[in-house]
Amino acid sequence: MEMIKNSSYSQIEKMLKNTLIIESQELSNAVSKINKDWIEAVLAILAIRGRVVVMGMGKSGHIGKKIAATLASTGTPAMFVHPGEASHGDLGMILKEDIVLAISNSGESEELTSILPVLKRIGVKIIAISGNMESTLFKHADWFLQSSVDREACPLNLAPTASTTVQLAIGDALAVSLLDARGFKETDFARSHPGGSLGRKLLTLVSDIMRKNGELPYVEESTLFTQMMKEMSTKGLGATSIVDAEMKILGVFTDGDLRRLVEKGNDLRQLKAQDVMVRGPKVIEENALAVEAAELMEVNKITSVFVVNSQGKLVGAVNSNDLMKNKVI
Numbered sequence: 001m002e003m004i005k006n007s008s009y010s011q012i013e014k015m016l017k018n019t020l021i022i023e024s025q026e027l028s029n030a031v032s033k034i035n036k037d038w039i040e041a042v043l044a045i046l047a048i049r050g051r052v053v054v055m056g057m058g059k060s061g062h063i064g065k066k067i068a069a070t071l072a073s074t075g076t077p078a079m080f081v082h083p084g085e086a087s088h089g090d091l092g093m094i095l096k097e098d099i100v101l102a103i104s105n106s107g108e109s110e111e112l113t114s115i116l117p118v119l120k121r122i123g124v125k126i127i128a129i130s131g132n133m134e135s136t137l138f139k140h141a142d143w144f145l146q147s148s149v150d151r152e153a154c155p156l157n158l159a160p161t162a163s164t165t166v167q168l169a170i171g172d173a174l175a176v177s178l179l180d181a182r183g184f185k186e187t188d189f190a191r192s193h194p195g196g197s198l199g200r201k202l203l204t205l206v207s208d209i210m211r212k213n214g215e216l217p218y219v220e221e222s223t224l225f226t227q228m229m230k231e232m233s234t235k236g237l238g239a240t241s242i243v244d245a246e247m248k249i250l251g252v253f254t255d256g257d258l259r260r261l262v263e264k265g266n267d268l269r270q271l272k273a274q275d276v277m278v279r280g281p282k283v284i285e286e287n288a289l290a291v292e293a294a295e296l297m298e299v300n301k302i303t304s305v306f307v308v309n310s311q312g313k314l315v316g317a318v319n320s321n322d323l324m325k326n327k328v329i
Helices: 002-031 036-047 058-073 116-122 136-140 162-182 186-191 197-203 225-235 255-264 290-300 320-325
Strands: 052-056 078-080 099-103 125-130 143-146 218-220 239-243 249-254 283-285 304-308 314-319
Touching: 002 162, 036 125, 036 143, 036 162, 052 058, 058 078, 058 099, 058 162, 099 162, 116 125, 116 136, 125 136, 125 162, 218 225, 225 239, 239 304, 239 314, 249 255, 249 304, 283 290, 290 304, 290 320, 314 320
Parallel strands: 052 078, 052 099, 099 125, 125 143, 218 239, 283 304
Antiparallel strands: 239 249, 304 314
8 A cells, every 4th residue: 555655646746747847848839939920919909999809619718718807907808708609699799890819729619610700701800829720710810829739738638738728828928918018007907906905005095994074083272181082082093183273284192192291290181282282293195095194104103194185184084903904904
């Protein structure tokens, strides 16, 4: 049993390594296949008024779905249409303004090849990702991106492995080339990924998460110290702003300031807000990114910051808990 176990481990390790070696070699080989068709395909996609319609059967179809998703999330409108469904009505989803990206290793998938003449009659241009330059797909393609491999990683040389890896990489190459040509930025990526961490950091504004209205702690300069403490306790921010009659911030008072006053032994009962406030506090505008508020707090070693509008008037407040709650930090 021990001998069988050791032999199995050795064989498994061998297959794991061979698979990665073969697929990496085939990916390297794909670089030499790049020609004018690849470049013109990118330029054609950049010029279209419609969408990239990705099509493929079986494993190529699975790869196609991922390519369509990658294109769509990086600034190129795209969708996947199943070739089998296309011949039963879904072909109506494809317009002459679109470009079809057809994926088939053999180039002879029946469900795909049967609709190629119809696509051509519509006037749709076709980009093919295929390993067969003598196929039906090759004959109908306006641009042909060769994805042939010398061998699959499968020891039987049957299961689509290296060939689908190359197809996927070609799709990524197209998406990244288009992304670069469009000048696609982090903020553009964030707009199509609002639920991700990057989306939250680049799209969430201070105004989206700030405390406001009844949650906002503020007092006037003449407010007695005891009343100011009540305002702080009620609003639960650990700080309060001190404002003038026009809601311009004159200063702030925090829990930390209170501790320092207590340590000095001052008689606090006779004091007013103007006597203890810290003047010229750090503030942030409501249309700033929430991540900027986080940076402001970190640099100044504070846990909360008050928010002003374009006229400099108090409109909100945000603290580190608010940022964590909204997954900005």
